[in-house]
Amino acid sequence: MTCRHDMTSLDQRLSALDLSVLPTWVYDHGRHRFPWVNAKALQFWHATDRAELLSRDLSDLSPAVRARLDGYLRVLAEGETVLEDWTLYPRGTPATVTLHGQPIDLDDGRLAILFQALPQAASVGASMVRGVEAVRHSSVLVSLVDREGKVLFHNPAALRALGDAPAIDAAFPDEGVAAAVRGAIDAEAAWAGEVRVVTTDGERWHQVEARPTTDPVTGARAVLVQQLDVTAQRRAEGQVEEQGRLIDQLNRSLALVEEQRRQILNLSAPILDVGRGTLAVPLIGRLDAERGSELGERLLPAIVAQRASHVVLDVTGAEALDPDGAAALERLAHAIQLLGSRPILTGVRPEVARALVDVDLGDELLVLRSLGRGLEVSRRRARGGARRRA
Known part of the structure; x- marks a missing residue:
């Protein structure tokens, strides 16, 4: 029987239950x-x-218990009314009972x-009680649905995440996923997937498994749906993927910069074949x-x-040399001489x-005033060498 608020007080309305053989109490969840x-x-x-007892503070509730209430x-x-098995802990002692709950208005209208x-039936074993409590306190979302997707059971984690929508389809924006979950009732194996789920905290990613089973109350075929929130893992994987993409982009940019640097170096020190066995290298900028x-x-x-x-080596456009630049020019002059060429x-x-x-630039290094003069001397020497060979 549902009790409604009238002009009588709560004590007056419930006086008949004071002598009940069943433990009875009113719980103010607010x-x-x-x-x-x-x-x-x-x-x-x-x-x-x-x-x-009336003075006890009952606010120290676990998330699972809070969600159930x-x-x-x-x-x-x-x-409506509720009927569900609970394991309560009066003074720390576990007591498993079936709680029948119905609505009642308090004196202030809440x-x-x-x-x-x-009392629980004597046939209920300890392992079953523990199993039920484990499911209720698990962070995994556990639901039992019928062939049409109607929710027969949500554990507290599922209640917190999915609310009290009557059908499991409301959780899956993709109709194909919802159909696959319902269809698992006739499948030979479980269906599993990582899918988008609409929750009370917004859209999340869940690893979902739908496994065919039997409703222990009616004996009809049903689907056991288990969901694990993998949003954080998926975001982390996305960040790793994005970081990899950025690294690839950075590497391509660095390769482009290096190629441009080489092109600039080539332009600032081009190697020109001016004929008659002579190469000219105008050095521009810093050496x-x-x-x-x-x-x-x-x-x-x-x-x-080019033999x-x-x-x-023309340094007309080169900046003032520091010790490193002078040493670099020295090494280059010696290398040219080792190849039998005159710098x-x-x-x-x-x-x-x-x-x-x-x-020390070596005895073979000839220093002239201008690039034109250097080309003139090199060509004259080349002609002289050709006549001697003739």
Whole structure:
């Protein structure tokens, strides 16, 4: 029978239940208190007296218990009743009972739950009780649905995440997923997938498994649906993938920068074949160890390939040399000589000359005023060498 608020007080309305053989109490979920209890409830909760029990603070609830009670209030607000097995812990001692709950109005008009504790059948084993409690406190969402997808059971984790929608389809925005979950009832194996799920916290990603089973109450075929939230893992994988993409993009950018750098170096130190066995290399900008090494990698093979007898290094456009730049020019001149070619240095300005005072450029290095003069000398020598060979 559903109790409704009238002009009588809560104590007056429930006076007939005070002598009930069943432990009976009213639970105020908003304030986490017992506003009314009968004599059997005092014994059940191991209370010293009624005042002590009514003063107990019951707010220290686990998330699973809170979710179950929240769900009860939604059901009771519709005028329905609830009947479910609970393991309660009066004074720390476990007691498994079947709780029958119905709506009742408190004296201030708020909705509360009138609970009656029915003793469990003796045949209920300890392993079954523990199994039921484990499912209720599990963080995995566990649901039992029928052939049409109607929810027969949600554990507290599922209630918190999915609410009290009557059908499991509401959780899956993809109709194909919802159909696959319902269809598992006739499948030979479980269906599983990582899918988008609409929850009370918004859209999430769940690893879902739908396994055919039997409803233990009716004996009809049903589907056991288990869901594990993998949103954080999926986001982490997405971040790793994004970081990999950014690294690839960075590597491509670095490769492009390196290629552009090489092109700039080539332009700032081009190797020109001016004929008659002569290569001209106008050096522009800063000459340091790195540029000297890069130029050597290009120039020395060109000397061999062109069989160049003279190499004109023009430093007219080069910046003032520091010790590293002077050393780089020294190494380059010696390398040219080792290949049997005559190095000619042109366009030496005073600031470049000062940097080369303490540098040994070798006896074979010819220093001339301008690039034009260097080309003229190299061509004349080439003609002279040709006549001698003739």
